[in-house]
Amino acid sequence: MHFYALIAVLISLQHFNPSLSLGFDNKVSSGVALGHDDASGAAVRCIEREREALLAFKQGLVDEYNQLTSWGSPDCCTWEGVFCSNQTKGDHVIKLDLLVYDLQDKTISPKLIELQHLKYLSLYGIDFNGSQIPDFIGSLSNLRYLDLSDASFGGRIPSQLGNLSHFLQLNLAYNHFATNVVQNLNSWLPRLSSLTHLDLSYNNLNNTYDWLETINKLPKLRDFSLRDCSLHSPPMPSTLFTTNSSIYLAHGDFSLDRLTSSIFVWLSTYSTSLVYLDLIGNNLTGPIPGVIGNLTSLSYLDLSFNQIEGWNPHSFASNNLYGQLPDFLTYLDNMVMLDLSYNALSGKIPATIGSLFRMETLKLRSNRFVGELPSSLKNCTGLRVIDLGNNTLSGPIPKWLGVSFQDLVILMLSSNQFNGSMPSQLCRLSRIQILDFSMNNISGGIPKCFNNLTTLAQKGNPNMKITHYYEAPEISDEYEDDAAFIWKGSMQVYRNTLGLMKRIDFSSNRLIGEIPKEISHLVGLVSLNLSRN
Template identity: 40%
Template sequence: MMSPKLLELQHLKYLDLSSINFNGTRLPYFIDSLSNLRHLDLSFASFGGRFPSQVGNLTHLQYLDLSGNDFNRVENLNSWLPLLSSLTYLDPSSTNLSNVHDWLEIESKLPKLTNLTLWGCGLPSPVIHSSTLFNINSSKSLAHVDLSQSQCTSPSIFLWLSNYNASLVLLDLSNNSLTGLIPSVIENFTSLVHLYLYQNKFDAVNLHSFSSLCSLQELSLGNTSLSGQFSKFVQMLSMCVQNSLEYLYLSDNHLSGSIPNLTNFSSLKALSLSRNQLSGTIPESIGQLSNLEQMDLAMNALQDVVSESHLSNLSRLTYLDLSSNLLVLSFSSNWVPPFKLRYIDLGWFWGTTSNGQVISLFNKQIGEMFANSTRNFTYYLEIHLSSNQIEGPIPSTLSHVSYLDLSSNNILGSISILCEAYKSLMFLNLSNNNLFGELPHCWTHFDHLVMLDLSYNAFSGKIPSTVGSLYHVEKLKLRSNRVVGEFPSSLKNCTSLKVIDVGNNQLSGCIPKWLGVSLHKLVVLMLSSNNFNGSMPSELCRLTNIQNLDVSANNISGTIPKCLNNFTVLAQKGNSSPTLQHSYRRVDTSYGVDYMDDATFVWKGRMHSIDFLSNRLTGEIPNEITDLVGLVSLNLSRNGLIGELPAKIGKLQALDVLDLSRNQIDGRIPTSLARIGRLSVLDLSDNFIVKIPTSTQLQSFDPSNFAGNPELCEPPLQKMCVDQQETVISSNEEEKDELITWGFYVSMGLGFIVGFWGVCGSLIFVKPWRYSYFRFLNVLNDWLYVRVISIKRQFN
């Protein structure tokens, strides 16, 4: 937390709290008391809650970075952002600005702004007239604009940017939904050095749009529907940028023809032409690009013999991908490559350089990778060999490897070799193989391990207690093995865990309470298809970050905890992330790696799911579950749940799947259920429901979704209700005032009795009080009589 003692630093001008984990707490209001701040960096500090508008009081700010936090959706910037008239750098990236339609006009009120970064902000189409775009009183020195991944669709973005055609140095509009043609105004951005337009939906790209951008050093047009002859595109670029261009990314387009002579581009460091329609040969002149560091020509129709002359002068080359072409390698046996590759992918070719650090040969049908013991693997740090046909035991020659992915092969035997040869592992994926035996007890050796995936094998025995020594592990997957016994309590020491998946094993005992107490970072908890028993511990409600909770197909009894609405992430809209990122850096080298989880846990691109299928849960569905407005999938089927559906179930607007079948739920279906517009899977079969609300979208579901409810009537069923009346429950009726209950009437009766006898009983049994009361009434009567006679005389 931030200490108020910061206020004692009244002369503070520079404050950097970036990458500190504040665990979703709100930015303290006292931040605006540091009135001398010029530089404030709160990037990736895990702040949450309301967006910090109080920074608008820091009127001397020149640099403000709020990126990568978990702030709520912003409704208004106009009340505070224009107050920061001294800003030169502004970055609120990853903040939801989808309701801020005047964001362009607000920016115009920051006259000194040079850097504007709004990536991942979900920007709406700006509500602004084109005439205003050319007359805004904004900064004329805006040099850096990053609007990537912000769902931009409006062509007015280019019109607005034309105000800065003399100052703009970097423009990033990548990963958006821009359509149509690139407007001709882009030709006027003559000061551009870096231009990123990749991953958009342009109908076509005019090659001449870039002919006047003579300052370009980096041009990225991947996946932009760029078509035509590649040689013509090179000829057009040669007019202006042949001496300055360093990075050219044109992958995932429709470029055709052959690769021309590129020696005019003497500064070129990266060339990416993968996934196009290029044919012909690779010119030997490409070997004269002495500054080239990355070359990617994969997945084209190139046919050639690649010889030493193609690579002779590429001494700086570190990345080479020529895979999925029709190429043949022809080198003399004594040729020494001039480069030191870190990555090579030739589809079928095993790298011969001992300087490599990364091998990526997944899905290449390799069968005998480790058969030759003379191959030297000693210095490889990262090996990707998944989805091949590699057989035999795990090799013992990878002693320095940090990232090892041998998943989806035919590797068999035990994994005891890990204890002897793999002390540097950070990421280990051996899933989908034929490994067996008990899990080893040597996990205390793996100080660096972040990800462990042993799922879909045949491991048996108990989970060893030494897994509690994996203090840095963030992901533990043992799904679909034959593991038995209870969760080892030592696992509570692994406080960095974000993912636990032990589904489809033979684990038993109660679900441990410490899962919710100690592992508060859990995002995914998969315990399905085991033998867990007992009740659902309320301590699980402390998992405020949980996005996917699956305890299906166990023997869990008792009621569903009412505290599920403590799942903070599930109780928020639009907070789902389809992947989880894990990262770690080795202390003995400069090597670091990021790992993105696969989509195992994702439903239609989102994770938010609760699955209690096939247990012995009883009682009613708690009303609190309707507070989880971010839920995408809810499965409570095959239990013993009773009572009516929660009246406010319509609050779950994000639901795609709702399965409540095979319970004992009764009563009517609330009409609010029909207001869930995204609902595509609904199963209420085999319950005791009596009425489907008519004139709703529920009539569009198949009758089988409601089968097995003997008293159920109304379409889509053929059976009509006896009274033939359409008794759709109004929202006022289903969300009735819960104060009017049996207890309410009892309380009202008791209150009347106490109040009546408290007054009247006193007058009956206490003589002095009775005399005083009637004396008061006589005096009041006399006073009223005199007042009435007096008023009457005045009128007369």
């Protein structure tokens, strides 16, 4: 349980893209008068039957904090969360977005079927208390965006959703659908031929064995998340290499599922389009297959918390070059974030890793790497996070760590076998926030120039985050980095509060001499650990 609780915290979450332009968001603030006024003399834009439909919907809501008090005035186009079009013959409701409201309901009023011009419907976070998604949603033929996530829906998913062939985005994450009903995804989901974004995360798909075949039938899919769905690796579908498969797939999140390494066969079909791949916390075993080296557009790769032991470019079964970090990863020259932590990789970190010159985050924590840090790593001058803790790396701490990485925020080399003294060049890391060399064999004194670590000399910024960006055709997204380390005897993970965590840990080394008074200038430090020296 501890591992998976930690995994859940480590995940960067939400890649569903509600900001995708659907062609109407910028046209909803004003309209043409219909020739009648309300009691105040203001022009009324709202169509009466649509107003009545919204009032019927509101009647079933529990609005404990009175957030929808505007729902009652004559013009529904001015109500909270309601947006109308600009039409000379009437302003139809085209967007209903209750994303930020704390509401409850027993069911969605069937009167909403009157909103036939609706393109955007978000009922995220409304508590529907286990009720089913109504069939009539599938009759809103103009719908392009539907977000019913975290809404406590249960029962079945209506197959009528398959009628919405113009759908672009569908988010049904965080619900309680019946397992035997979710199995029938293949009966309706492939009919959404225009779908570009799909999120079914945190639903139980344990018995859905044809999910891969279903995904493979969505020709325009670009972004999908199936996080924590208890997915098993299915047989490879017969449609694996057909032209009906999406050639645009850029973002795939399979984290916290039960997938095995056979999933890489399918992923290899997206060698030129895949930008983001998250397989954290699955059942990946044995070597990393060589097909990963063909995913040349990858910017984000997270294979942490698996049982990966090495690589083999030819098969999944052989243990050739057992345990070594594969050189073929260096062909992924678009890589921004590489996380292979908590696996069983061994050998030296290859010198070819220096070819990942766009890399901003490198995490190889808790493997079996040995030897010195390759000097080629200094070519990755954009690195902001380096976490190589809990390996068997050795040799002196390189001087170039303090020279090449002017943007470095986190440097974690704890629980290794580094020796020698600390180079004074570390004092050039003006942006460093977390510096952890604990549990090594470092000797000598602490450099007196540490007062040059200017970020540590300032108080923490709660808004500071380590954010990385990636882009693909019609998709742009970002993800935030985190830091995990032992704090008061237990593992702690910092992401949203990372800007407040400023820490130096040189404990359990062989340091000697006095603590330099210059450290007293680092007034932003939250933790300074020099014990057991």
